[in-house]
Amino acid sequence: MFFSKSNSLARILHLLCFCFSLTINLSSEANIISSSQSLSGDHTIISQGGKFELGFFKAGNSSKYYIGIWYYKKLHFNLHTIVWVANRETPISDRFRSELKIIDGNLVLLNESKLQIWSTNVTTTTTTTLNSATAVILDNGNLVLRDSGSNSIEPFWQSFDHPTHTWLPGAKLVYDNKENKSRLLTSWKSYEDPAVGLFSLELHSSTKEYVSKWNGSQQYWTSGSWNGKIFDLVPEMSYAYIYNFSYHMNENESSFTYSLYNPAIISRLVLDVSGQLQQQVWSESTAEWAMFWSKPKEVCDIYGLCGAFGTCRQTEFPLCNCLTAFEPRSESDWNQSDFSGGCVRKTDLQCGRIEEKPDFIMITVKKLPPHNSVAFGSAGECGTTCLNNCSCNAYAFVDNQCLVWHGDLLNLLEDGRGKTMYVKVASKDLPHHKKSNLVTMGAVVVCMAGVVLVWGCLVKTQKVRSSLVWLRMFLLGEVISLGC
Numbered sequence: 001m002f003f004s005k006s007n008s009l010a011r012i013l014h015l016l017c018f019c020f021s022l023t024i025n026l027s028s029e030a031n032i033i034s035s036s037q038s039l040s041g042d043h044t045i046i047s048q049g050g051k052f053e054l055g056f057f058k059a060g061n062s063s064k065y066y067i068g069i070w071y072y073k074k075l076h077f078n079l080h081t082i083v084w085v086a087n088r089e090t091p092i093s094d095r096f097r098s099e100l101k102i103i104d105g106n107l108v109l110l111n112e113s114k115l116q117i118w119s120t121n122v123t124t125t126t127t128t129t130l131n132s133a134t135a136v137i138l139d140n141g142n143l144v145l146r147d148s149g150s151n152s153i154e155p156f157w158q159s160f161d162h163p164t165h166t167w168l169p170g171a172k173l174v175y176d177n178k179e180n181k182s183r184l185l186t187s188w189k190s191y192e193d194p195a196v197g198l199f200s201l202e203l204h205s206s207t208k209e210y211v212s213k214w215n216g217s218q219q220y221w222t223s224g225s226w227n228g229k230i231f232d233l234v235p236e237m238s239y240a241y242i243y244n245f246s247y248h249m250n251e252n253e254s255s256f257t258y259s260l261y262n263p264a265i266i267s268r269l270v271l272d273v274s275g276q277l278q279q280q281v282w283s284e285s286t287a288e289w290a291m292f293w294s295k296p297k298e299v300c301d302i303y304g305l306c307g308a309f310g311t312c313r314q315t316e317f318p319l320c321n322c323l324t325a326f327e328p329r330s331e332s333d334w335n336q337s338d339f340s341g342g343c344v345r346k347t348d349l350q351c352g353r354i355e356e357k358p359d360f361i362m363i364t365v366k367k368l369p370p371h372n373s374v375a376f377g378s379a380g381e382c383g384t385t386c387l388n389n390c391s392c393n394a395y396a397f398v399d400n401q402c403l404v405w406h407g408d409l410l411n412l413l414e415d416g417r418g419k420t421m422y423v424k425v426a427s428k429d430l431p432h433h434k435k436s437n438l439v440t441m442g443a444v445v446v447c448m449a450g451v452v453l454v455w456g457c458l459v460k461t462q463k464v465r466s467s468l469v470w471l472r473m474f475l476l477g478e479v480i481s482l483g484c
Ligand SMILES: *[C@@H]1O[C@H](CO)[C@@H](O)[C@H](O)[C@H]1NC(C)=O
Pocket: 060, 061, 191
């Protein structure tokens, strides 16, 4: 087959045009927002090396939009991996009428009514900064605010100092010695809501360790102390020949940071919605995030994960369930893996009304949650004590002690071989309670009647003295007793 000269020229021209349009596209992909520009709708800015992109995004199936940073889509196919969120508590619904722009030296987000709903909140004093501030998205995923008028490239604000749920290589989670406070890595509320969730990670400078907390108070995991090479309780770090870890301390702050020896490897540390800390590595071959390590290893060890009266089963889906006679407080939250609302009784306890006496369900848990008080008496008296006290939610009789719980029960890890406790429920919520009694009673009545019948027959047949009839009656009796 032969091509005519003009045909191949056309092809070459076409290729040239294609290359040309490609360069135009690349050069039009800006990485900055200057004071004369704004970003809205589907516009994005892309870091110079094409690693990260900033713009509006929608979390999961929700209809709300946020300003965020994600890995540049062309590298990660269509997987939208968000690494930072600006307005996590204040979403907008119309991204075309909202604007991200620089006003008086700050990067601000204006909503549909052009009202400020998020700001970098820096108090800038110099007039040059006020006029020449520029926001730049860098190849490490850091969004920085700089004064383009001065020669200094030091940012006066950076997203690395305000992390959300992702800790990128190069960022540091700092403990400020003057404020006695650590910066926090915080989980999302659910996979569709990037608002601050219940879990956080912080640095304790006195013990040189990272600590995971539930609701800002209850500690559920620690990294162990920094020993100069790794954190004691994360041995996985020592296999990590791909990471360069470093811990810094001076009179003002303590901090830890990590980077990758090979910059081609893509890795991130995420505090998941479940409260689990996950070090992930991008796998080019499968186009997925692979888990390098996760802590705590057992998700059920995360404090409060399943909320009040919820139980956790490590290998099941969904991870959390409600105790018998309880139901999720919010089913839609549970559908998005936000279990924090926990469970509530299907029927409230009508406290003090004798005709609606509550009942107890027995559960076996790996570990008893911390109890509120100890009462005196035998096992039976222990139950009565709980039954008669409206605020009592559960009891257990362990080592001759009566343990009583009054508030919400958290962290119930069901385990057949564990400790037994009794949880108070409304008796009408135990569906098989009355019905099964009736069924049993019915069966007993039928069997009794059968026995009487056979007995009656036997007595009668005694007169007949026929061995054949004896045999028949014996068989009938067997059939009836089998039925019972
Ligand atoms: C969004 O909805 C679709 C269909 O309703 C479902 O298949 C998908 O899992 C949902 N995505 C998320 C993140 O919930």
